[in-house]
Amino acid sequence: ESEEHLEERPPVITIMGHVDHGKTSLLDAIRNARVAHGEAGGITQHIGAYTVEQRDKKITFIDTPGHAAFSAMRERGAQATDIVIIVVAADDGVKPQTIEAIKHAKASKAPIIVAVNKMDKEGANPDLVKGQMAEHEVSPIDWGGDVEFVPVSAKTGEGIDDLLDNILLTAEVMELTANPEAAAKAVVVESSVEKGRGPVGTVIVQNGTLSVGDNVVCGKAFGRVRSLINDQGQQIKVLGPSETAVVVGLNEVPAAGDIMIAMESDKEAREYAQKRAEYERQKELSASTKTSLDELTALIAEGKLKSLKVILKTDVHGSLEAIRTSLLALRNDEVKVDIISSGVGGITENDVELANSSENSVLLGFNVRPTGAVKALAKQRGVDIRTYTIIYQLLDDITGMLTGMMA
Ligand code: GTP
Ligand code: MG
Ligand code: NA
Secondary structure (H helix, E strand, O other): OOHHHOEEOOOEEEEEEOOOOOHHHHHHHHHOOOOHHHOHHHOOOOOEEEEEEEOOEEEEEEEOOOOHHHHHHHHHHHHOOOEEEEEEEOOOOOOHHHHHHHHHHHHHOOOEEEEEEOOOOOOOOHHHHHHHHHHOOOOEHHHOOOEEEEEOOOOOOOOHHHHHHHHHHHHHHHOOEEOOOOOOEEEEEEEEEEOOOEEEEEEEEEEOOEEOOOEEEEOOEEEEEEEEEOOOOOEEOEEOOOOEEEEEEEOOOOOOOOEEEEEOOHHHHHHHHHHHHHHHHHHHHHHHHHHHHHHHHHHHHHOOOOEEEEEEEEOEHHHHHHHHHHHHHOOOOOOEEEEEEEEEOOEOHHHHHHHHHOOOEEEEEEOOOEOHHHHHHHHHHOOOEEEEOOHHHHHHHHHHHHHHHHO
16 A cells, blocks of 8 residues: 555554453543443453544543453453553552553553552552552653653542543654555454344454445454444444444354454455355364363373363353353363353353253353243253353352362
8 A cells, every 4th residue: 555545543542450440430531431330240341442532633442351360351452552551559559460461561562651540549659559560660751761650530530631641642652554545454352242233343443444335354254344333332334543333244253353354345255254264163173172182181190080061151252262261270180171162142052952961061151141941941951050240250150169079
């Protein structure tokens, strides 16, 4: 593409930090919304993306969860970003996921701004935060380093303007550009199946302009963009560079991290997606043989055969990934966790039948529920379905089951 087509684009900002340090509240304060208030357990469990307009300038924000289980989501957030904001509560200081956020931010090479939040609180100690961050090589400008520390309060609104000034200034220096006339290329940051909409993906456009009617491929998925819905729930016609929206019109759920590309025709999109699907299928086949061989080896070495088989269904791809990773981390010498089936979507009769035919299995739902018919079948088969809305409750229960089985 020739250079004259490059235009200034808005910055993409990822907000990271330890659980409950105020990331979502800070975004709410910027957007005048109340997202944090409505979250189950008061914790963020998926990636949120918003484009806001400040002083005639657009900024796209990615909100990430702070809970320990969502490491992969944070990593993905950092990869799609221009600037990382690390939120540290002034009354709590640097904590494990703050350190993890620093790691992801440094790996992404994006500039860091530290928002020292909860300045309204009695125990607020911004100098302590600076000292702790400096120990992890995030050094404040006023201490001779290169990172801006902005004291803020999501509660009172103090410092929010300073934070926005800092973001816009940093973005200006970076001279971020894209070609709005190019064929669209966008990254999926979250995906799910929505009632009445089917498979959807939340995307951030990296180059070009995505329009309603475009033929797209997105990992194994393909389709024609039926609608674009912004975070206010409004239908929009076009999505320019750095902007975010939910894309409706795909044939299946894309994976978070997949790249969406606009193609010339629907035939081209379909063929491309089919090739990808076949490639993924082959990869999965070889991967699953490898895992079960490893498992078998371990079992033979121990001279016993004890495993907990898990069938897992979740609402969005991000939570599926987070729970899968956490469950697999619960493996130990005595008992292994075996995720025999997992996917995005409601609990189906197939899931119940699978649980019924698999010894020592549990059927878990996260933010999804069985329908009445599925529940009836489960009762008939004697299959216990456990559903959760808070990730650590799910993990606690499984840990308990493993401990019980080990006793
Ligand atoms: P996760 O997404 O679960 O990691 O949490 P988060 O970092 O998004 O924090 P969240 O916005 O959910 O806020 C956690 C708690 O801190 C809530 O009870 C908020 O009301 C409170 N809180 C957030 N910001 C402030 C602040 O500036 N001052 C005070 N006093 N409380 C705050
Ligand atoms: Mg949050
Ligand atoms: Na929270």
